[in-house]
Amino acid sequence: MKKIAVITSGGDAPGMNACVRAIVITAWQHDIQVIGFRHGFRGIVDDLNQPLHPDDMRLVSQRGGTFLKSSRYPEFREVESAQRAAAVLDKHQIDALIVIGGDGSFQGAHHLAKYWSGQVIGVPGTIDNDLAGTDTTIGFATAVDTAMEAIDRVRETAEAMARVFLIEVMGRHAGFIGLHAAIASSAESMLLPELEPQPKIAEIADNILRARASFPDSSYVVVVSENLWPGGVAELAKSLSKATGVTCHPCPLGHIQRGGRPNAQDRILAMQLGHAGVLALLDGKSEIMIGKEQEHVVEVPLALTFKRDKPLDPRLVDLQLGLQGVNFTSKKGAETA
Amino acid sequence: MKKIAVITSGGDAPGMNACVRAIVITAWQHDIQVIGFRHGFRGIVDDLNQPLHPDDMRLVSQRGGTFLKSSRYPEFREVESAQRAAAVLDKHQIDALIVIGGDGSFQGAHHLAKYWSGQVIGVPGTIDNDLAGTDTTIGFATAVDTAMEAIDRVRETAEAMARVFLIEVMGRHAGFIGLHAAIASSAESMLLPELEPQPKIAEIADNILRARASFPDSSYVVVVSENLWPGGVAELAKSLSKATGVTCHPCPLGHIQRGGRPNAQDRILAMQLGHAGVLALLDGKSEIMIGKEQEHVVEVPLALTFKRDKPLDPRLVDLQLGLQGVNFTSKKGAETA
Amino acid sequence: MKKIAVITSGGDAPGMNACVRAIVITAWQHDIQVIGFRHGFRGIVDDLNQPLHPDDMRLVSQRGGTFLKSSRYPEFREVESAQRAAAVLDKHQIDALIVIGGDGSFQGAHHLAKYWSGQVIGVPGTIDNDLAGTDTTIGFATAVDTAMEAIDRVRETAEAMARVFLIEVMGRHAGFIGLHAAIASSAESMLLPELEPQPKIAEIADNILRARASFPDSSYVVVVSENLWPGGVAELAKSLSKATGVTCHPCPLGHIQRGGRPNAQDRILAMQLGHAGVLALLDGKSEIMIGKEQEHVVEVPLALTFKRDKPLDPRLVDLQLGLQGVNFTSKKGAETA
Amino acid sequence: MKKIAVITSGGDAPGMNACVRAIVITAWQHDIQVIGFRHGFRGIVDDLNQPLHPDDMRLVSQRGGTFLKSSRYPEFREVESAQRAAAVLDKHQIDALIVIGGDGSFQGAHHLAKYWSGQVIGVPGTIDNDLAGTDTTIGFATAVDTAMEAIDRVRETAEAMARVFLIEVMGRHAGFIGLHAAIASSAESMLLPELEPQPKIAEIADNILRARASFPDSSYVVVVSENLWPGGVAELAKSLSKATGVTCHPCPLGHIQRGGRPNAQDRILAMQLGHAGVLALLDGKSEIMIGKEQEHVVEVPLALTFKRDKPLDPRLVDLQLGLQGVNFTSKKGAETA
Missing domain, CATH: 3.40.50.460 (Phosphofructokinase domain)
Structure with missing residues (x-):
């Protein structure tokens, strides 16, 4: 593996920059070059490439948003778009692509994988946390x-x-x-x-x-x-x-x-997952998402992340419903009860 | 002067608590007792009174909102409301009232002064800064x-x-x-x-x-x-x-x-004006607002504060219009120009 | 079970207030009264008691520090202090005590349990996170x-x-x-x-x-x-x-x-653990800590929490050591390599 | 006037970036080019120059620190340093220099002016606010x-x-x-x-x-x-x-x-003073500081800013001494008094 690409896709989420930092540093430590494409899948199709070097990653983790820029790009559902993206990736001799994004972005990654021979890995980056296979997502x-x-x-x-x-x-x-x-x-x-x-x-x-x-x-x-x-x-x-x-x-x-600067939890999560993503690529993995479940980094088939529904934690739902309930009992009422 | 009252009125503004703190401490230092009425003019009419002591003021300045609570109370435009408020104030043997609020609150104070013999002073507390006679207002x-x-x-x-x-x-x-x-x-x-x-x-x-x-x-x-x-x-x-x-x-x-904790500027301004308000009362002043112009504490006839329009600082308007303008010149354009 | 007590002990930690809120509300929902003692174990010995009612818990979770106040109290290692504390708890007919604190506070709880017949439960509240048996602690x-x-x-x-x-x-x-x-x-x-x-x-x-x-x-x-x-x-x-x-x-x-307002993670954790603490008491449990491991609420023998050492997560240590390393390679060096 | 230079000097202060933004935009609007030297006077001596264009100023105001970097550089007191700086400025055909900094930086500017024929203007940028001739300074x-x-x-x-x-x-x-x-x-x-x-x-x-x-x-x-x-x-x-x-x-x-992002007051002040600095240069002014007194932008001879002592506002000192005093009176004491 000599060169990989990375994009941030869909709604921006705080921590995406820290994830890119970990990917770039980890890749370089394994003598792998990294190219970013600006604005997600649209940037691959339009070849908005930008080489990423560890030196430029020194102080990006502190910043909100995504310096790689992102976009919503429904056009990527079309076969032609995926084929053009595959051609651009091949032109740059990219061996693998890491997609940091959510639901729609992983569908895009899954779609691309049908038309491109490189490895494709997803890292969950969305404030909505609506991805199955991971307890939490970068930005949540x-x-x-x-x-x-x-x-x-x-x-x-x-x-x-x-x-x-x-x-x-x-x-x-x-x-x-x-x-x-x-x-x-x-x-x-x-x-x-x-x-x-x-x-x-x-x-x-x-x-x-x-x-x-x-x-x-x-x-x-x-x-x-x-x-x-x-x-x-x-x-x-x-x-x-x-x-x-x-x-x-x-x-x-x-x-x-x-918006806003990512908190510590999101920065650490982002670096963990980005780092693990590069190691998974080195391991030959593809069409998986790197998630975190029960404090462990896990690998989940990409398609499962958006095909399954992810439920709320029922213990937290019950906790809040319970804590809400008492508020209707006034002190006076409670005392006479 | 033995006893004064204070209310916060209209939309709450960060810094109102610091203002009340300064009023209470300054009054007590001059052997004057202080009563607060909760929810502004409505609280006077409904006699929602609460004695205020310096000991309780130790750590209120740090908090947003107003612990004295406030309200919008258009009913106070009626003569009857003002008369009832005057009766409540007299019942408590209040010598003077400090109203922390904005435009509408000062109209209320002005209205009350027609039906009550005590001194009435306004302190500008509104995030909108739309009061003439003061460069800035508490909360802005x-x-x-x-x-x-x-x-x-x-x-x-x-x-x-x-x-x-x-x-x-x-x-x-x-x-x-x-x-x-x-x-x-x-x-x-x-x-x-x-x-x-x-x-x-x-x-x-x-x-x-x-x-x-x-x-x-x-x-x-x-x-x-x-x-x-x-x-x-x-x-x-x-x-x-x-x-x-x-x-x-x-x-x-x-x-x-x-909402939010007041910044340092608002806390300091609030304490300055609250402190000056008590001193003005001791000086026998009434129907004035304590404002700040060109870094000096000033006294302004209450009626002027809501009868005059307050213009934006034209120098700041020009500054922004100027700084905006350049953004339409691209670097490329500038270089070829 | 009719009445329980709660203290916050040792260094204050953001989230302690949210924990007390959950304890008080959950207890009242089970018709159990709650008494707080101010300043931790010292407050029990000196009987600095304060009844805690759900109505007073409405907006405490947002605040930093601990409204119940805390203290470091090495004197509690003595037998006599524990005996006095037991007497005070018995005087108030307390059935159980919840101690929110860290290492030293849990040793105190363990010590007290030798001289008092009530149930004793610990909830991990310390910014240091140095308690075995829980992945994280309130305030960390x-x-x-x-x-x-x-x-x-x-x-x-x-x-x-x-x-x-x-x-x-x-x-x-x-x-x-x-x-x-x-x-x-x-x-x-x-x-x-x-x-x-x-x-x-x-x-x-x-x-x-x-x-x-x-x-x-x-x-x-x-x-x-x-x-x-x-x-x-x-x-x-x-x-x-x-x-x-x-x-x-x-x-x-x-x-x-x-100091500072607790972040969302600490507020939620604090409420989860406080809530679970009351349920554990109802279940007859004693001399345990309510912790959280791998996203699950767990019960751990109290003595183990301070007798065992808790290691850093080696994966996070390796992550940081890895990310640090690359910084010594300049871009120039990398390019010529 | 065709080309001016700008430096940030001494301890960094939040708002310095906003000041540079206003200088660059205002200068370009008058067809004047701007060069920055990194690290203050040291950067002039070592010719660490960097052209500054309005396009690059779009989003610098939001950031803390100074992107132009700064330094403390006591060596600049020497005649030789000033002469070298003058030579570098002449080499770049600089007509005027704006120094954003404090006390020591203005002494440096004053020193340089003896050995260089260009115009020299100071803008007060220091968190310490210890410059005479201005009510406040950028960063305070x-x-x-x-x-x-x-x-x-x-x-x-x-x-x-x-x-x-x-x-x-x-x-x-x-x-x-x-x-x-x-x-x-x-x-x-x-x-x-x-x-x-x-x-x-x-x-x-x-x-x-x-x-x-x-x-x-x-x-x-x-x-x-x-x-x-x-x-x-x-x-x-x-x-x-x-x-x-x-x-x-x-x-x-x-x-x-x-550190930290500048608050609104500092950003606005910084832009006002930077903007006014360029206009003063166009007006032929030199060896002055652009300050703000009683809400007005003022020009003050540079030497006065560091030769005079600037007193604290005695009204604020009295305010705090007064508010402090009452805290020693307990509620109990006050009631019996």
């Missing part, structure tokens, strides 16, 4: 911290004004950020896609009213996953305001959740 | 830092994906947060209510297209004040996406801008 | 983030001035914070107590000089565990400055590493 | 925020353990950071070089003991300027521990105070 821990800190801020206003806030967090179609942010921010309630059946407006409204009765002078925070409620938290707020008679304030956190 | 500097840090985060995604972002910041009907955040975040463009005439869609679109032509692989950030564009940045994004053919992403920062 | 993740962010700051000065910095991090007698902070901050070198034999001055100096030869215009950061080098980084800096002829700057991070 | 506001946040962290441990902490902050030989950080962190005491006569150990000890008597369960924080107490806070802690019988913990904050 930082995104949860960012969402939590934002909710902490909103909580201060909510508490000062004794308000109800509906805070929308990211997660595509999964509730990982929602669940973790709800626990970490001591949310009074959470609405996640995995919690079936979804509660009805009347039920949520009832919980709010009971909490307001016990704590009339306090805040009430509902963490809501994006893509869950039709019309988002803006519509949900209207319905709940009507149902409760209490103004419910919508607060979508938006794109701030993606 | 922190809100600008918060907006800037949020834009810094969004910038990382924008840069990774080479995207156009329209970032909506707070400010009620004034562009102070917008202007300062735009400079501090090196925004490519800003839309503020004070910049007349407002640019047309075609003009903004043209600027975006020229920038994309020079820097096709880079981000473009427009800072937009709230309440400026009909439908907000969501509608603006639609119009601009259509006009440019480039997807423009809306990103309202929302309520996170209000 | 936040402390690593804090150390990393501080090193990131120092790195900027180091890079601007092309300086060598020796940064001392906490860890008592273990290298966990040092190892994780070194990886996360892309340190050029690390000195940890577990890495035997310790390198000699000449060896460290040689590495510095080789790095300076390759990157004369760059920074060089050594992460050093406290209690490792006689005289600390101040003395090490003198020796290395002499050996290299390059000024080496000492930078002990000190007490800032202990 | 961020350094105060950083020190305050660090003290906030230490406060949490101090409060949990009811400890006395002596926190040493930067400032070279001036108390600006100390004063502002003491107010902002609600410190119980401060020791600054400007407060004459310095209090004796017995006096400080007495204050500590009185506070401990009133608040036995609370923290006590003394903010101490560096270079003030012989042996620093380590020695002071020993003396005070002996004098009070209470362990006093030393906590030097060290180099973390210099």
Whole structure:
């Protein structure tokens, strides 16, 4: 193995830079050269290549985003795109490709592997944590911290004004950020896609009213996953305001959740997985994802990562549902009980 | 003077707690007792009183929000509300009231003064900085830092994906947060209510297209004040996406801008003004606001603070317009020029 | 079981408050009352008790430090202290005690159990992570983030001035914070107590000089565990400055590493373990620690937690040693090779 | 004027990058080219030049440190160094030089002006704020925020353990950071070089003991300027521990105070002054510093900035001394009084 390529693909995630650093350093230590393509699969197709040397990796881990740049590139589903990418990779005499990304990016990698003879390895880099085969993904821990800190801020206003806030967090179609942010921010309630059946407006409204009765002078925070409620938290707020008679304030956190310097957990995870990815290539592996399960680095068939659904940790769901529950018992009520 | 009251009123602002601390300590040093009313004017009317002692002020300055709680309370425009508030204040033998708040709160204070014989002093506490008679207000500097840090985060995604972002910041009907955040975040463009005439869609679109032509692989950030564009940045994004053919992403920062620990500037300002407020009361002053102009603590007739419009600093406007301009000149263009 | 007690003991750690919150809420849900004693074991002996109710737990998880206060209390090794503590606990009709703390606190709990008939459970709360039987401890993740962010700051000065910095991090007698902070901050070198034999001055100096030869215009950061080098980084800096002829700057991070709001990981861990602690008590368990291994909550005999040594994760040690190594190869050298 | 040079010199300060950005953009808008020399005056002497183009300035303002790098370079006091620097500047046909730095850097600029015919302008960039002729300097506001946040962290441990902490902050030989950080962190005491006569150990000890008597369960924080107490806070802690019988913990904050992303205030100030610096050059000015007084940009003879002493704001000193004082009155005492 003489030369490998690396891309960051899909939504950017904090820690992607640390992953590239570990890949480049580890590769060079095994006398393998590394080329990056900017903007993910689009950059392979358009040959936006950039040689990557350990010297340039000294201080990239500290930075958010991805210096290799990324893109969403649905066109890559086409056969022709994969064939062009394969041709570009061959032109550069690339022996293997490491794709740092999520669900869609791994489908792209899987697709490419049908038309290219080199080894293809995935490293999970997405804030959404919606990839089976790994307990966590690069960027998830930082995104949860960012969402939590934002909710902490909103909580201060909510508490000062004794308000109800509906805070929308990211997660595509999964509730990982929602669940973790709800626990970490001591949310009074959470609405996640995995919690079936979804509660009805009347039920949520009832919980709010009971909490307001016990704590009339306090805040009430509902963490809501994006893509869950039709019309988002803006519509949900209207319905709940009507149902409760209490103004419910919508607060979508938006794109701030993606940015920011990676926290230590994400930097370390990213370097571990990037390092292991190069070793797996040297070992001849292909069409796998390097993940982490139960504190161990694992190799998982690439196709399984996006074909299986990844469930929320039921112990964490139960924990939050339990901690939420007590809030409806006022001190007074508890004492007379 | 034996007893004074203090309230925090309107939207909460970081630094309000430090202001209350300085008021309480300074008053006690002059053998004056202090009572707080929770939730602003509503708390006076409903007699939600709470004695405030220096011992309880030891570590409140570090916290965001307002431990005295606040509220928006439009009912206070009525004569009856002011009369009831006056009665409550008299019942507690209050000699003077300090109102920490913004525009609407000072109108409330002015209104109250017609029906109550005690002294009334305002201290400017609002993130919006839209009060005449003071260069800055408690909470403004922190809100600008918060907006800037949020834009810094969004910038990382924008840069990774080479995207156009329209970032909506707070400010009620004034562009102070917008202007300062735009400079501090090196925004490519800003839309503020004070910049007349407002640019047309075609003009903004043209600027975006020229920038994309020079820097096709880079981000473009427009800072937009709230309440400026009909439908907000969501509608603006639609119009601009259509006009440019480039997807423009809306990103309202929302309520996170209000929360968070106050920065040093706001804590120091808050203590200075709170301290000066008590001294002004001792001096017999009433119906004034304690402000800060050109680094000096000043006293301004209360009515002037909300009757006059406060302009943006034209030097800062020119600075940003100048710094924005150059971004349309590509390096290549400059070299051939 | 009708009433339990909880203390936070030893050095405070971010997340202790979230743990107390989960304990109090879970206990009340099982109709168990909770009493806290302030300042750890000293507070039991001196009966500094404080009833804890779920209503007061609403917003404690967000705060750093421990609202229950803590202390180091070596006097508790004496038989008489344990007997007095037992008497106080009996006086309050306490059925069980949960101790949130580290090494020394668990020895105290073990000691108390000899003289008191109630159940005793430990929850690992220490930034040092030096407890066997659990992969991580409450506060460790936040402390690593804090150390990393501080090193990131120092790195900027180091890079601007092309300086060598020796940064001392906490860890008592273990290298966990040092190892994780070194990886996360892309340190050029690390000195940890577990890495035997310790390198000699000449060896460290040689590495510095080789790095300076390759990157004369760059920074060089050594992460050093406290209690490792006689005289600390101040003395090490003198020796290395002499050996290299390059000024080496000492930078002990000190007490800032202990404070700060807990990150999401520590809040969630703290709530999981506190919740599980109450369930274990209901299950009749005693003299165990509730830990987390390989993502599962586990119960470990209390005595084992402080009698066994806990090793660093050798995979992380190898990762960092590997990533450090490459930095001595300059780009030029690599190209000619 | 066709070509100007810019350096950052002395200790790095957050905001220096934003200043360079404004200089480069403003110069290009007037068809002036800009060259940077890395590492300050040393970089001129050694001709470490680097052309600076607006395109490269897009996203430098967000970063801490100085991408132009800096150095302390006492050798520049020699005539020969200044002559060599003049020769290098002439070789590059530089018409004017902008020096971003502090006290020592402006002495260097003044020295250079004797041996070089070009215009020389200083922009105040130092965290210490110890330059006469300007109310504040680039980097000062961020350094105060950083020190305050660090003290906030230490406060949490101090409060949990009811400890006395002596926190040493930067400032070279001036108390600006100390004063502002003491107010902002609600410190119980401060020791600054400007407060004459310095209090004796017995006096400080007495204050500590009185506070401990009133608040036995609370923290006590003394903010101490560096270079003030012989042996620093380590020695002071020993003396005070002996004098009070209470362990006093030393906590030097060290180099973390210099790093970090600039806050909004520093970024805006930096751009204002950099922009004004170029305009002053176009106006033919030389041997001046661009400062800010009472919210106005001002021009001050360069020599005055380091020949005069700059006093602390006496109103802020009085404010903090006043707010400190009350802490010795316990609630109980006040009630019986």
